[in-house]
Amino acid sequence: MxxxxxxxxxxxxxxxxxxxxxxxxxxxxxxxxxxxxxxxxxxxxxxxxxxxxxxxxxxxxxxxxxxxxxxxxxxxxxxxxxxxxxxxxxxxxxxxxxxxxxxxxxxxxxxxxxxxxxxxxxxxxxxxxxxxxxxxxxxxxxxxxxxxxxxxxxxxxxxxxxxxxxxxxxxxxxxxxxxxxxxxxxxxxxxxxxxxxxxxxxxxxxxxxxxxxxxxxxxxxxxxxxxxxxxxxxxxxxxxxGREVVYETNKEKAETGEKLFEISSFSKEGNFKDIDLTLHRGEILAITGLVGSGRTELAQSIFGITKNVQGEMWLKGEELKISSSEDAVKKGIAYVPEARQTQGLVLEQSVINNMTLPIIDTLRNKLKLIDRNVEKNLTDQYIKSLDVRPAIPELTADKLSGGNQQKVVIGKWLSAQPKLLIIDEPTNGIDIGAKTEIHKLLRRMVNEGIGVIMISSELPEVLSVSDRILVMSRGRIAGEMNTVDADQEEIMKLALDNEGIESGNDTKTPNGTHHQEV
Amino acid sequence: MKLLLKQKEFSVLAIILIITVILSFVSPVFLTVQNWLDIIEGNTVIGILAIGMTLIIITSDIDVSVAALTTAVTVSIGYLFQFLPDNWSSVVLIFLIAPLIGMLLGAFNGLLVSRIKIPAIVVTLGTLNIFSGLVLYITNGNYINSTNFPDSFLAFSNIEMAGIPILIYLFALVAFGTWFILKYTLIGRSVLAIGGNAQSSVRVGINFEKVKMFVFSYMGFLGGIAAIAQTSYTSAIDPNGLAGMELTVIAAVVLGGANIHGGRGSIPGTLLGVLLLAIMQNGMILARIDVFWQNVVTGAIIVIAVSYDEINHRRNQEKLSNIDVKEAS
Structure with a gap:
């Protein structure tokens, strides 16, 4: 036996x-x-x-x-x-x-x-x-x-x-x-x-x-x-x-400009507490942590989906009061959720209808009807610049691959010309080629002046795409680092319950250390 | 006691008591034994259907075809009566055949819901139209009166025991039987389990399709019995007599504490829901309140009850999704 x-x-x-x-x-x-x-x-x-x-x-x-x-x-x-x-x-x-x-x-x-x-x-x-x-x-x-x-x-x-x-x-x-x-x-x-x-x-x-x-x-x-x-x-x-490195860690220190977006002492009972965060022009900020650490809840609070949140937000020096996702869109915030199929796209509708959804109000002609030509031209433009394949605007979104669907979701928000894009697990379930394209796209957006906050639990992605990393654990920010100085083990240690780590030999990051202004 | 107060059945009971007290001042007739027996007998059909609907709503589905289904069975009964002999065997035969026809119609709903997985509201909207369309085609919309009814059936309708009409006994039997199924049989347990947590029920080996099939067939079975009750009560068959009744049935179940999201619902609760709607209607007639206002009041009570339930439900969901935020150190 x-x-x-x-x-x-x-x-x-x-x-x-x-x-x-x-x-x-x-x-x-x-x-x-x-x-x-x-x-x-x-x-x-x-x-x-x-x-x-x-x-x-x-x-x-x-x-x-x-x-x-x-x-x-x-x-x-x-x-x-x-x-x-x-x-x-x-x-x-x-x-x-x-x-x-x-x-x-x-x-x-x-x-x-x-x-x-x-x-x-x-x-x-x-x-x-x-x-x-x-x-x-x-x-x-x-x-x-x-x-x-x-x-x-x-x-x-x-x-x-x-x-x-x-x-x-x-x-x-x-x-x-x-x-x-x-x-x-x-x-x-x-x-x-x-x-x-x-x-x-x-x-x-x-x-x-x-x-x-x-x-x-x-x-x-x-x-x-x-x-x-x-x-x-x-x-x-x-x-x-300890995996073999698939991507190169981002070694370049980004040219960061002035403060673009800032939140301070953000709290939501039962979700997260005392979150401070600053995003500079030209930088991709990654928020990582385990599922259930409050990352997604934080993003949804910034975007106004989660209500009754305490704390303050500023975008381009202007204080933001956001009480609904509609408000958020008006103020120039875009949010690409993790479940792109159920929350990001209307799968049964065409690429055109998906892309122009956030700006449909602005596409109306004198008769207050939707101007189909303007809509089509705009979509063509985004299909081209994002390289959506196949490049057929009339195709329904469910016929596209995961990577191309994600491009449509991103295009949809670009059409609204946001100042800040929050993207949750941007390459979840997308094949490796399309992943790299999405990563390049994020970089391009930052270079064009849009602030990007990327939520991801894929450490290689975090390391290769972002300029700065925030690690969340149990509803709090457990640590912050510049990507140039970061490594996977360090991030993992912070993301895992840090009470557990503290009792170990290594206490490089003492419990409760909060994010400090860089 | 605190637990009792929290039960939704209790709040329905409290409302019934308050209305009873008010109505007994408004009309001296209201609080008489005869009036209450009339109320209950007059609501036997709604009550039997509501009992079947309770099981369906517990599994978080709905059946809007019940009134049409019941009418289809009453019409079948009317046609069968032409061929049945005028003795007691006819009554027995009707009690065998009518529930069987109802069950087959209900099973048709069940099959579409469980096998082809069409949402129940769509399936039963479809069958509602099929059933009522066929009924109108066959009857031309005409009454079938009691001239062809076997005398034995008419005699059955008039039976009273201890001063209580036979239909009330039938109603009680259905209520007791269904309560027993829910509490003491495996299939009843499975109905509750699927409504409580569909995913978990699959994990513990409950056959989802079979249970759905059961609740819709059982609804049909009770539709057959309700058809007998309706034929007996009115001594005639009216192809339009039950039109729209499905809404009253669903309202009674929801008032009785069943939750449209599934899981919650009980036979005693549903009985109270039926009773509440019945005495309100009766009371408003006695108080000579306009028929239109009756509908407004009934509707308002339903909307309030469901809103209350929905708010509670959401609050509980929010509590469950919280994260254990670390306290500052």
Whole structure:
């Protein structure tokens, strides 16, 4: 009998156009806590989805559970075999009671008219909760519980299924520190009972507290598996970011002019706090950080999508009061969201209609009707200057490739002649050739006098495109640097929870250091 | 007690009590047993349909074809009556056939929603027109009166037990049965689960398509029973008699605490919603308030109830999306 409860080897997963996993390995021993780590987009979630049966892996991989080939067609198969996955967003039913939530899924292969036995359901739920030393009213609806309690309900569900392997995806991201400690105790308890845990988290400090071994993924590839005793935080960060350099780091110090845009003490409860930021003429400012660090929320606040934000903004020395995205557009701010297909484009409409959308008011003739000729000429001009291919203005946007769609979105905002462009994950899901074109385009815009703030979690992109970098972590600015002096490890260290880093040996960037005026 | 106060059913109950007190001053007839039995019997059809609609709304869908579907079944009943013998077997047969026809029509809706994945509002708008178009074609828009009805069916309609009309028993049976399904069967649990969190329900192995198929078929099944109730209550078949009733049905369900976003809704809540609409209508008639004002008041109550619900829903969503911002050190 093998010492491993889970053995996954040579696992690959190809989505159309992207290889999300490339020959990845994950082996978990019985009764260990195994941390799975990597940057955003390293392939952790995809690997878990393969494990859970949500995605099928490509042919040729090896996937054993308890030494036997795991034939998993759908999520329930994995659960019935003894694997429970606790997703970050939890799989609970807010409108059902605690007991029902713990019990649900057990009968999923039975006939629809099977009668539910509330007594045995409550008994089972009670037993599972008792094992976790939890005292919760079984009849209480789950929506009335705190996040920490809800998480415990998920763990109780896993216990009720006699799970031998429990996967926890970012379990501590919404817990207070006291609750986190309780969770660790529960994990210790699970370990004593011989249950294995796969723990996904960005907080290195807590990983060292709970984990026995680490598996590191990077860009969909397997980096290695390390024992907790043979590696330290510095070492792990190196493994996470230590990729071959695809782009050159931007070594030129930009000729920066006067202040173009400035925000001070920006705060939004539950999103971010005390953000100061300055953008100079001719410079690309990158904001990076993990997903959930508040980057996108910040951008949406500047653009007026998020309301009730405290703080002040200036554009070209003029104080801005923005209460809606309409205001923002009028004042010369443009925002290209991350989800370009759903938020940036009207996919079913032509390139013309998309490009001129923000300025349609100004394209009207004497009769107050839209002047189709002016519209067409303007679109032709942008198609040419942005090199949108195919160069057919009448084509609907959904027929274009990701890169060309992004060019249309950018063109759309250029037509409004903005003074400031905020662009969120500009090259997400775009092939490498088109990426470079988009990067060049951003540089050209800056040279023409438009300020660009680029939000990106792709470190190579941040390093090669920007002039200055702000790193956000948990709703605050964790550090700032000129791109010339920056390197990936340093950024990663700031982006990961810096409480964790501070306790390490390296305290180059003390906790709470705020951005200072350059 | 605090929990009870928070329940939406409670606020509906409170409104009912207040209106009852007011109306009992306005009209001495209002607070009599006979008036209440009349109110309930007169709303049996709406009530049965609202019970079926509750399940559909819990799964965050909607069915606007219910009135047309029910009418289609009443017309079928009218035609069947020509061939049925004049004894009690006819009543039994009608209780077998009508729900079956309704169920088939409902299953047609369910199939389009779950397999072809057309939004339910579009599907049922389409079938609404198909059903009512066919009904008008077949009947020429004419009444079918009770001359062809088996005497046994007319006798059935007049049955009273302990002074309570048979239709109220039928209504109660449907309500109890559906409540039981929701609370004690796997399929009922699945209905609630899909409405509560569709993604999670797939993760725990619930068959989404089957559940959608079930709620629409069950709606049709209850449409068949409502058709019997309607035929029995009016002793005639009116091809236009139920036109527009789907809106009252949906209004009752929403008033009863069901959330259009899915997940929330209960049979007791829906019963209260039906009762609230019914006594308001009854009370305003007794108080001799203009019919037009009745519609205005009913509409206003619905808009207020749904707005309240929507605001609450959004507030909860916002709370969930917050980030744990690090405190300054």
């Amino acid at each position: 093998s010492e491993y409860i889970l053995e996954m080897e040579h696992i690959s997963k190809t989505f159309p156009g992207v290889k999300a996993l490339d020959n990845v390995e994950l082996k978990v021993q019985k009764g260990e806590v195994h941390a799975l780590i990597g940057e955003n987009g390293a392939g952790k979630s995809t690997l878990i989805k393969v494990l859970a049966g949500i995605h099928g892996a490509d042919e040729g991989g090896k996937y054993l559970f308890e030494g036997e080939k795991a034939d998993i067609q759908e999520p329930m198969d994995a659960t019935l075999k003894g694997m429970s996955i606790i997703y970050q967003d939890l799989s609970l039913f807010p409108n059902l009671s605690v007991a029902e939530n713990i019990y649900i899924g057990r009968d999923s292969k039975k006939k629809p008219w099977t009668k539910i036995n509330w007594k045995s359901m409550k008994k089972l739920a009670n037993k599972a909760l008792a094992e976790l030393d939890m005292d919760i009213d079984l009849n209480k609806k789950v929506e009335l519980l705190s996040i920490a309690q809800q998480q415990m309900i998920e763990i109780a569900r896993a216990l009720a299924f006699d799970s031998k392997l429990i996967v926890m995806d970012e379990p501590t991201s919404s817990l207070s520190s006291g609750e986190v400690e309780k969770l660790y105790n529960v994990i210790d308890k699970l370990k004593e009972r011989g249950i294995s845990v796969i723990f996904i988290s960005h907080k290195l400090k807590e990983l060292f507290r709970v984990s026995d071994r680490f598996t590191v993924l990077r860009d969909g590839q397997y980096v290695g598996t390390y024992d907790v005793n043979e590696i330290d935080e510095q070492g792990l960060i190196k493994k996470m970011v």
